[in-house]
Amino acid sequence: MANQYILLVDDEPNILKALSRELEFWTEERNITILTAPHAIRALEILKEKGPETLLVVSDLRMPEMKGSDFLQVVRDTYPHILAILLTGYSETNEIIKAVRAGIFSYILKPWDSEYLLAEIDKAYETAKLKSEHDKLVKRIQEELKWAGEMQKALLRPVLPQSNSVEYRVSYRPVPQLYCGGDYYDVITLSPDRYLLLVGDVAGHGVRAAFVTGILKAIIYPEYVRANLSKNITPSGFLSWLNDRMNFELRRTTGLLITFFAGILDVKTQYFGFFAILYG
Structure with a gap:
């Protein structure tokens, strides 16, 4: 198990000794190491490591070199995962307000009640553990979404036709922080002069929508285009087939909307026919 620390900051050595003594059994039970600092500057040096x-962090309010309220603001800005408890014998309203704005978890007056002190520290510790687990879960989800986005980008990347008459370009722009989404696009060569242009949108964002675009990519060319290359493919005929196919594929899925556009471009005759439909 990785080391875990609680940092006590106070310019009075007797206070640091008394706090350490109060927390000795509590920290031993939880395999936590107590760190101490006589002022905020030393505390920040410890936190760098x-x-x-x-x-x-349990910090005094009135200390030389840097006040506890300023110190706790630096801690919040630099180490947002750390929870802070303010411990002071002074009632300086402005400084206490600054500490509250810095996001302190609790405020304890000196001299403290031992039972209350331990209860507040234990409460802060449990909250910090939950926050740490939450942050790890969010990081893992973001990594999974980023991976899904990279896979979707690679899966949807079309082989763009080379033509002297038309220039084809595509741009993949998923929603920030989600990395993947419901956008679908493709350009399929039907003949040297005819191209099937496809643009779709699966309502919503994230993995669910991206998974449906993967289904679309997996079925459109192998099941329909390749089987009908010798025939006259039309946008309406293609979308009628796609409607039936997706209704079957997603028959057990509810609350899903798919908007789809299909167009046929004939560069020789300069004709462009298209059709659009909404599935849901």
């Missing part, structure tokens, strides 16, 4: 593994 131990910050990622530090869950809690």
